[in-house]
Amino acid sequence: MSLAVGCRARPGKARDNKTGSWRVFKPVFGKEKCTLCGLCMTLCPEGCVHETEEGFITPDYTYCKGCGICAQECPGEAIEMKQEEK
Amino acid sequence: MVDKTLELFDCGHRACGGCGAALAARLVTKAAGTNTIVVSATGCMEVFSTPYPETAWKVPWIHSLFENASAVASGVEASLKKQGRTEKVVIMAGDGATFDIGMICISGAFERGHDFTYICYDNEAYMNTGIQRSGATPYDASTTTSPAGKCSFGNKRPKKDIPQIIAAHGAPYVATASIAYPADLMQKVEKAINTVGPCYIQVHAPCCTGWGFEGEQTIAVAKLAIETGLWVNYEMVDGKVVKAKKVVRKPVEEYLKTQKRFRHLFKPTRQDAEIATIQAIADRNAEKYAIDIKLKKE
Amino acid sequence: MMQITEGSHAVADAVRLCRPQVIAAYPITPQTHIVEALADMVADCELDAEYLTVDNELSALSACIGASAAGSRTYSATTSQGLALMFEVCFNAAGMRLPIVMSIANRALGAPLSIWNDQQDSISLRDSGWLQFYAEDNQEATDLHYLAYRVAEDHSVLLPAFVCFDGFILSHTYEPIDTLSQEDIDRFLPKFSPYERLDAADPISFGMYATPEYYLEFRYEMDRALKESKAIIEKRGKEFGQMFGRDYSAMVEGYRLEDADTAIVAMGSICGTTKDAIDEMREEGKKVGLLKIRVFRPFPTEDLARALAHVQRVAVLDKNISLGAKGAVALEVKDALYGSGIPVKGYVIGLGGRDVRKKDIKAIVGLIGKGQGDMFYGLRTEVL
Structure with missing residues (x-):
């Protein structure tokens, strides 16, 4: 099989790299304190924090690297970093 | 208007956790929208x-x-x-690619007046190759090629003023921004891509690995740069500064103390003269861009 | 229609007929007349192209990369130091599989500085993945541009191409040229159809990096495409011949070679002088012939071995030197004839514009007759 001419690719394949496996600390989003301000969604370098259909905000743990920016910046202190259990 | 739900920089990239440049890529593409072609220079962002x-x-x-x-x-x-x-052309290059090795091509392209937006994500050193000094490295920062040592306080030169150089080429819109102020950053990107001609935005994008702080602190560190006056967010239209973010300034050491690259200024002994030199850089910035909010005397 | 034209202007006119959409170039002697002529055409609305006056040659080829990836037929021209400044970009354009065509008005490389002709510049980029065509005269220089675009843009090739013609000797010489019309060229060279392009409607990432798991294969595929381009050159070269009477299907071309015992192998304008020298030597009863190499990359190893199978000795003229080794063409010819038992000797000649005359060609034939070679020819006596 040939490779893509000129080392090119269409989007989508980055998702094969499941960066959630890098995580040491896991952000746990507390529903009670969350005001849905969305700052965590804006500031996530992975772009993996999203709003669920039920209206809660949660990271996609498949890709969340556990950097902790969301917890650090959350104005309501609704996110807690907990040691990852694997 | 920026569509906040738009994600054009996908999960699965290999940036370090807490990477400022990755956040910059996300915010810039979000602001630029789908009708965009991105041109990258070699560097951390390209590789990750x-x-x-x-x-x-x-x-x-x-x-x-x-x-x-x-x-x-x-x-x-x-x-x-x-x-x-009709696609808009957006360049994404690091500070090494911009301040140093890319200058000839940049000067030529801005002089020719192409309609593009050049984003420099500035993490103040060559991060991809292992934190070597660039023309964007601030005064006294310790890098692998400007290490602090027995007879060195780190990088001997202040940061090169690239926005002024670009503005001198006649660029219609030049701005600085920071990942710590995402709405401002995205607004500036939107403004730049909708301005005809070559525009430039330099985005302060702290690098936790290279600067030596925990990834969760990326935004906090970027904020402190602004709050101490060591980074100024401003806009230039047709070569004139039209707007700069005002702050109640904190002493520079509040920023310096957060990062290992400045650790030698505090340990083993505090280097007051060096800290004062850096404070003077912030003071000059504050004066030049008139960023100080004057508090009423009690 | 026959017209007496300066080589550079004839090339510029051929480029115009190829309808390049983006041209990016930087002035350098002896190439400059080409891009000046193209600038005139754009200024007079005779050529509908974006013409970028860039800040240096590295930018010129880089702009071509951007324009080609975005879906335009692109053109640049350079020589010597300019090409050397493009070194990195040349490898890049080939690896990105962008069919850019660039004219090289061959010139020596400094130091010492020399603006005069040899072929060290393009030869030094033999490993870069570009097709390399070499013209004997200005008619061929113009025609090879049409062929270069036709072959480079073929979706089974997708590699950039140099069209090399000797600086000053051809670029600044007036010769009669059979000028083709726009209709002619439009029949031969279809509108540019990029294999893929940068397009918001179908986002593709160009110029990704390859880990050790993939890099080897990407290089293999480039090598394969370059080797397989021989068949495309043959096909399109023949088609050109059928249309306009000048057949470029052969990558090597013999001159009085059929019954020759001594073969000279050469590239570029020196072939003209060599042919004249051969005619005179033939009158003296010497069985000398020429094998001209028109395409240096891909190298026509088998064609060359076949064409030279019957000769007793081969003298290779090199207007370049791989310092510390031999001339690059001689090395290739020795490789092609390895195992045949035919002795091959290389002669480094004409570097930095040193004139090569008929009597020099005859002297080289004399040298190979005595088994002397693998040498610089024509050195000043004080260095000996």
């Missing part, structure tokens, strides 16, 4: 986003070399113009 075949870019993207992104973008723009196409 495009190991074949795992591209993180959901917009058309091209990388050629380290020094030539603005020349490649010139060609892309000329081609689009010839074809009557």
